[in-house]
Amino acid sequence: MAELEPDTPFEAYVAERGENPRRGVRTMRLSDLPAGEALIRVAWSSVNYKDGLAVRPDGRVARIDPIIPGIDLAGTVVSADVDGLAPGAAVLAHGYEIGVARHGGYAEYARVPSEQVVPLPAGLGAREAMAIGTAGFTAALAIARLEDLGLSAGAGPVLVTGATGGVGRIAIDILAARGYEVWAATGKAAASSDLQTLGATGVLSRDEITAPGKALESQRWAAAIDSVGGPALPYILRSLRYGGAVAACGNAGGASLETTVFPFILRAARLIGIDSVDVPIADRRALWARLSDDLRPQHLELGLQSIGLDELDPALEAIHAGEARGRWIVRVGGEDAR
Ligand SMILES: NC(=O)c1ccc[n+]([C@@H]2O[C@H](COP(=O)([O-])OP(=O)(O)OC[C@H]3O[C@@H](n4cnc5c(N)ncnc54)[C@H](OP(=O)(O)O)[C@@H]3O)[C@@H](O)[C@H]2O)c1
Secondary structure, eight states: OOOOOOTTTEEEEEESSSSSOEEEEEEEEEEGGGOOSEEEEEEEEEEEEHHHOOOOOOOOOOOSSOOOOEEEEEEEEEEEESOOOTTOOOEEEESSBBBTBOOSSSSSSSEOOOGGOEOOTTTTTTHHHHHHHHHHHHHHHHHHHHHTTOOTTOOEEEEETTTTTTTHHHHHHHHHTTTTOOEEESSSSGGHHHHHHOOOOEEEEEHHSOOOOSOOOOEOOOOOOOOOTHHHHHHHHHHHEEEEEEOOOOTTTTOOOOOOSSSHHHHHHHHEOOOOOSHHHHHHHHHHHHTTTTTTOOOOOEEEEEEEGGGGGHHHHHTTTTOOOSSEEOOSSTTTOO
């Protein structure tokens, strides 16, 4: 593949958050991209809650201005100044500073440090990888951590909150495929049948998990994956079974945590933190290999919408407003990639 000139132009979705906030598709040049060994032609990206924050002046996520957002990207290596990354190799990258403190995936080209690149596992295409994206990676990470702590199918019901969101729906999908009895908590009553198609045994309303309650309630959940936080996490803690564990992934419903110590000292509850951003690269590559194998979601096409860079605005608004019902993947470099 021929070396590209620094002034090579490409299309990118750019957000400016300063005095005159504006966003939209514009032409950038390779010389606008940050330093890094791997230049990637991006085929697909995705829309995550964090992207919805990164474009907003009040979002407190982006650390450069202007920014090409997009915390996920997948495509092919154009050039890489290191061994082991050949031009043409199918790769993905996400986490670390991508789409936050360095330009991300909403552009035809991205440049990232080689130690942040994940070769696409065999059997996983770029489009499918972005249908999983950071949201699905986070769901898989939570499930892997819970299983490391001893959770197994048959242990009892597992609750997933924020069920219609990216993390929630893929968590339900993977858990159900692994034989768990999964319950979904959602604020969208109309989504029940979709959630059951994904594999949920039953559906709770958001009100049931956010109402105030006693310090301890009847023991219901063997485990939980919580992407909502706020009042949902205290509910989970006080209704976990003895020795149960909750993986705290997000704060879509609030960042403060008000609980008592009773779930911990009387029921041996375990609260584990999930962070997808700074996962060491060897662990990240290993988990992606499992996402194409035993942790592979079975219903990625359900509720999946494919959009172009020029259709990002409404998707970013909707995900920020908590109105996501499926996942958006972003077709950046055309349909030709695997
Ligand atoms: N720890 C990590 O590394 C990591 C990685 C990815 C994401 N996250 C975080 O995880 C959370 C979910 O991410 P996502 O990509 O799944 O986002 P998402 O697609 O926007 O889904 C969030 C879901 O949370 C629920 N929700 C939204 N607003 C709410 C509110 N005010 N109160 C209660 N529930 C609300 C909604 O589901 P229902 O209507 O079905 O309840 C919504 O679909 C976010 O906080 C995100 O920042 C963390």
